[in-house]
Amino acid sequence: MARRAAVRTVQRRARGPVPQAKVPIRVKINGVEYSHEVEPRLLLVHYIRDVVGLTGTHIGCDTSNCGACTVLMKGTWGNEWRAVKSCTLYAVQADGAEIITIEGLAKNGELHPLQKAFWEHHALQCGYCTPGMILAALGFLKLNPNPTREEIRKGISGNLCRCTGYVNIVKAIEAAAKEIREKGSWI
Amino acid sequence: MQHLADVEVYSVRTLREALELLSSVKGLRVIAGGTDLIVQLKTGVVPKTNLLDVSRVDELRYVRFEDGILRIGALTTFMEIYRSELVRRHAPLLAEAAFTVGSFQIMNKGTIGGNIVNASPAADSLPPLYALNAELKIVGPRGERFVRIQDFYKGYKKLDLMADELVAEVRIRPPGEGYVGHFFKHGLRRGDAIAVVNGAVLLRLSPEGIVRDARVALGAVAPTVVRSPSSERVLVGSRLSPEVMWRAAEAVVNDISPIDDVRGSAAYRRELSVNYVFMTLYRIARETGVVA
Numbered sequence: 001m002a003r004r005a006a007v008r009t010v011q012r013r014a015r016g017p018v019p020q021a022k023v024p025i026r027v028k029i030n031g032v033e034y035s036h037e038v039e040p041r042l043l044l045v046h047y048i049r050d051v052v053g054l055t056g057t058h059i060g061c062d063t064s065n066c067g068a069c070t071v072l073m074k075g076t077w078g079n080e081w082r083a084v085k086s087c088t089l090y091a092v093q094a095d096g097a098e099i100i101t102i103e104g105l106a107k108n109g110e111l112h113p114l115q116k117a118f119w120e121h122h123a124l125q126c127g128y129c130t131p132g133m134i135l136a137a138l139g140f141l142k143l144n145p146n147p148t149r150e151e152i153r154k155g156i157s158g159n160l161c162r163c164t165g166y167v168n169i170v171k172a173i174e175a176a177a178k179e180i181r182e183k184g185s186w187i
Numbered sequence: 188m189q190h191l192a193d194v195e196v197y198s199v200r201t202l203r204e205a206l207e208l209l210s211s212v213k214g215l216r217v218i219a220g221g222t223d224l225i226v227q228l229k230t231g232v233v234p235k236t237n238l239l240d241v242s243r244v245d246e247l248r249y250v251r252f253e254d255g256i257l258r259i260g261a262l263t264t265f266m267e268i269y270r271s272e273l274v275r276r277h278a279p280l281l282a283e284a285a286f287t288v289g290s291f292q293i294m295n296k297g298t299i300g301g302n303i304v305n306a307s308p309a310a311d312s313l314p315p316l317y318a319l320n321a322e323l324k325i326v327g328p329r330g331e332r333f334v335r336i337q338d339f340y341k342g343y344k345k346l347d348l349m350a351d352e353l354v355a356e357v358r359i360r361p362p363g364e365g366y367v368g369h370f371f372k373h374g375l376r377r378g379d380a381i382a383v384v385n386g387a388v389l390l391r392l393s394p395e396g397i398v399r400d401a402r403v404a405l406g407a408v409a410p411t412v413v414r415s416p417s418s419e420r421v422l423v424g425s426r427l428s429p430e431v432m433w434r435a436a437e438a439v440v441n442d443i444s445p446i447d448d449v450r451g452s453a454a455y456r457r458e459l460s461v462n463y464v465f466m467t468l469y470r471i472a473r474e475t476g477v478v479a
Contacts, residue, residue, distance in 0.1 A: 023198070040196040043225075062188065063226045065379050070292055076243060077264060082295040088225040089296065092198045093242050140291055157378030158290020 025095040028075075029054065030104025038091050045069045047091035048101060056102040056131050057086060060160070064088045067159030070132035072100040072139050083139030085158070100187070102131035105138075112187070113179040114138060114172070123172035125163035133159045137173045138186065145181055149174060188229050195237040202326065202355070205241050209351045210328050215239040217353065219262055219301040222293050247300070247355055250274060257359040261300025265312075266291065268299060277361040280315040280387050283370040287311055287385075290378035300354045303336075306344045307381070309407035314387035315370055317404035317412050321359045327352035343410035365391045365399070367471050371463045375450065382407045383451040384459040388467045390422065396477035398422045403435075403464060408443035408456050417441040418464065427468065427477045436465035 022037035029052060036051055048057050048071065060068035069087040074080055076097040105112035111119070114134045124130045133156060140155030141147070147155060152173050153166070161169060180186050197215070199205045209215060216236040218224050227233040241247070247262040250271045257277045259268065268274050269285040288297055288311045302312045303323065313336070321336045328351055339347050348354065368389030374380025384407050391400040401422035403415040417438035425431045445456035472478040 040198070041191055041194045063229060064222060064293070067290065067292060067378075077248070077296075078267070082266065083292050084296050085222075085292045088221050090196050090198075090221070090225075090240065092196060093221070093240055095198070095243075136290070136292065139295075143291075154377065155291060157376070158292045159378070 023092050023095075025091055027091075027094055027096070028098045030100060040090065040092050042091045043087055044071075044089040044091045044094050045086035047094075048086060048099070051091075054101050054103050058128055058131055059087060060128065060132075062087050065160065066129070066132070067136055067156075068129050068132040070135045070139075070159065072135055073097050081139060081142055083136045100135070100138075102134060105134070105187070112138075113183065114176040117172040117176035117179070118169070121168045121172035121175060123164060123168040124161075129159060129161045129163075133161060133169060137176070141173070141177050141180060142186055145177060145186075147174075147177060152177075189231040189235060191228060191235065194228070194235060196240050197238070198240040198243060200243050200245075202244055202246055202353070205239060205244055205353060206326065206328060206351070208239055209353070212237070212239075213350075215350075217241055217304065219298040220264065220296040221301075222289070222297040223301070223305050223307070241353070242298075252277060255360065257361060259299055259357040259359070261303075261354045261356060262298045263300075265294040265297050265299065265302075269294060278315070278319055278359050280318060280368045280370050280389060281312065281359070284311045284315045284372075284385075284387070287370070287372050287374070287377075287380075289380065293379070299357055303339070303357070304346065304348065304354055306340065306346055306411075308343065308409060308411055309382040309385065310412070311370075311372060311382060311385055311406070313412040314385055314404040314406045316357065316359075317414055318368060318387040318389040318402040319359050319362065320402075321357055323354050324356035324358060325352050326355045331355070333358075337414070340411040362389065362391070362400075365393075367392065367475055368402075369467050369470055371467045373459050373463060381450060384408055384445075384456050384463060386460070386463060386467070388464060388471065390427075390468075390471055392427065392471075392475055392477065396426050396472075396475070398425055398427055401435075403439065405439060405443055405460055405464075407450075408445040408460055410444075413442055415439045415442040415464075422468075427472045427475075429469070429478065432465055432468040432472065435468060436461045439464050 026035040058068040060066035072081045218238045247260040249260040251258045265285040274282045302310045316336045372385040373383045386405040389402040401419040403418045406412045418435045421435040445453040
């Protein structure tokens with residue numbers, strides 16, 4: 001079996017001082033297939049930004065506090081879209097996954113309802129937290145399409161914004177939720 | 188931030204591969220969701236080690252109810268636990284705790300097995316597991332064995348777990364009819380809060396409001412999560428009156444040994460423990476109609 005042979009190779013390498021070779025991974029980001037050989041310790045956020053070149057996913061705190069690096073992922077750990085912080089995830093853990101980043105939201109030049117609502121409700125000032133905030137909101141709306149304001153606050157509790165004070169962000173997510181429900185399509 | 192460029196991450200897809208690597212490679216640390224471990228590695232809180240990534244071992248991701256026992260695979264995420272009808276029916280205390288571990292991003296990635304083995308005394312899943320008398324299934328090259336949750340922790344971050352073993356499953360026997368309980372937590376930020384104090388209270392009440400069984404568990408106030416026998420003794424056999432609830436709440440200080448740290452002082456934690464246990468008892472008393 002190929003996998004057992006692979007395990008034996010890993011075991012052999014791991015015994016000696018020889019570092020593990022690069023590991024092949026395949027992911028689909030915003031509908032595009034990518035396959036790369038990566039260092040096993042490469043974090044997903046660095047993979048997305050530096051290897052794939054999609055720099056819309058930001059790094060804020062690097063320690064899972066701020067949520068700026070949030071992306072949506074499915075196909076690993078179950079087949080539902082879920083928001084995860086890509087700074088505490090190795091790229092190899094995402095092998096085989098589908099990922100949506102902020103670059104994947106606008107379609108044919110038309111902004112996604114969340115992007116539009118953030119614009120219309122002044123839900124950003126510097127914009128640094130916005131990609132993570134929007135993807136956290138999207139992952140949350142997938143679970144709860146018709147949330148109260150209080151539920152929205154829980155939904156984005158993993159994301160920090162140091163400019164707006166959150167009030168307009170909550171309003172924007174509320175407005176976007178309505179549009180998404182009316183359109184019947186969340187992405 | 189610690190330099191991690193020489194850390195190896197071995198990814199496996201089956202339990203068998205995981206156990207083989209654990210036996211043959213020395214010094215591997217197991218990583219699942221990584222919500223705490225990767226941060227601890229980056230900030231140098233834990234020594235740098237090579238990692239065995241088990242996050243993709245799908246055979247350890249399930250919630251089942253068989254032979255009267257709720258079985259939760261070690262890699263089940265807190266989101267799956269929170270949303271599971273089986274957990275809500277048979278161990279609602281645990282579902283409550285799962286919702287508070289952190290933001291949705293943390294719930295989506297953090298696993299119950301990781302929470303258990305990470306062994307923080309503030310781990311949110313542990314007070315419910317102590318109150319529910321949960322049992323862990325541990326697998327290794329010598330086969331499988333079962334350990335009660337309170338026997339699994341030997342001291343601060345000291346586990347009854349050999350280097351070549353893995354926690355595979357959490358087992359909970361539903362306590363049965365007439366039990367009511369709640370989880371509580373005092374944290375600083377909902378999305379990313381390590382508890383200052385957390386806990387679980389689980390009671391069996393007679394129709395007249397007499398406590399027949401009491402289980403009070405507290406976290407973040409001792410080197411491990413603890414049960415409070417002093418508080419439980421006050422409760423059992425008594426009617427859940429405000430006076431009994433205060434005495435039971437005040438008794439928890441006999442069984443805890445909190446420390447001062449960045450999240451709160453020992454004195455504050457004692458105060459919080461008493462107040463939260465009282466509030467949780469009161470909540471249970473109101474919900475069951477024992478007090479108005």
